[in-house]
Each structure stands twice: as C-alpha cells, then as structure tokens.
Amino acid sequence: MGDPPRPVAAELELRSQAFSDHTLIPDRYSRPGGNSSPPLEWTRVPDGTEELALVCEDPDAPGGTFTHWVVTSIPPDTGGVAEDRLPAGGTPGRNDFDELGWGGPQPPAGDDTHRYFFRLYAVDRPLGLGEGASGADVHAAAEDHTLARGTLVGLFAR
Numbered sequence: 206m207g208d209p210p211r212p213v214a215a216e217l218e219l220r221s222q223a224f225s226d227h228t229l230i231p232d233r234y235s236r237p238g239g240n241s242s243p244p245l246e247w248t249r250v251p252d253g254t255e256e257l258a259l260v261c262e263d264p265d266a267p268g269g270t271f272t273h274w275v276v277t278s279i280p281p282d283t284g285g286v287a288e289d290r291l292p293a294g295g296t297p298g299r300n301d302f303d304e305l306g307w308g309g310p311q312p313p314a315g316d317d318t319h320r321y322f323f324r325l326y327a328v329d330r331p332l333g334l335g336e337g338a339s340g341a342d343v344h345a346a347a348e349d350h351t352l353a354r355g356t357l358v359g360l361f362a363r
Contacts, residue, residue, distance in 0.1 A: 217355030242307035
C-alpha cells in the first residue's frame, strides 16, 4: 500500500488587479475580446516549494471541464505574471483550443455565466512537464506533491 495522500498544508493567496474573486472577467481577456491573459499576483509560497504550476479551467463548459491556460516550471520566487505575458521562467502548456498559452473565455452565447477557476499549485518537486502539458498532466503530477494551492474564480458570459 502506498502512502496516504498528503493534505494541502497551506493556501496561497492568488489575486488579480483585473477582477476580484467571483466577479466578472473583463471582456478584453475573453477570446473574442482580445484574448489577453489576465495579470495575476500571488503570495504565501511555502518553504520547500520547488515549482509553481498554473491551470485555468471552466467546469461549466458544455462538453465538460475545458482548460484555458496551463503554465508549468514557474520558479517559486516568482510573485506573479503581467497581463498578456507568460510568468518569468514558466513553460506554456496546451489549452483545449489546442494552442500553447492562454485561450480566453468563449462560452456559448446565451449560456448561463461560466466560472473560470485559476489554480496555482506549489509543489515539493519539479513536475518534469515540458511544453504542451495539459491540465490533466498537471493535476496528475501534482497529486501528493502539493504543498499549497491558491484559487481565484472569475466569471464570464456572452
């Protein structure tokens, strides 16, 4: 039998100057509105963190959870990412538009408001994921290695 899952020891503080938790994401960050990735900032990265990984997912997509952004290999001393940039030292993953980097919200017109979960993971070892990693790759690699996690939820509808 393997070791029991490690409990997440702490919460990272994840925020954006563009929107607050559970508020609307401005249109310029949407796919049709400009497709710029939003700025993010984080604090409380615990000692022992070897890598940060960022995933943004929409669980309300018609076909199931849709991944909008994956970034791995973010150095633990990085405190955020500027608008329309990749975090310094980060490696872009593949979103479900089958593109590297950010793919902004584009829910079907008329759908109820969708939720976009930005999750930042602080892990105790390098995940070993290269360019093009998926959100599922990050979740699997981070399992049992997450020291802390931060979540920011943005909302969007058309």
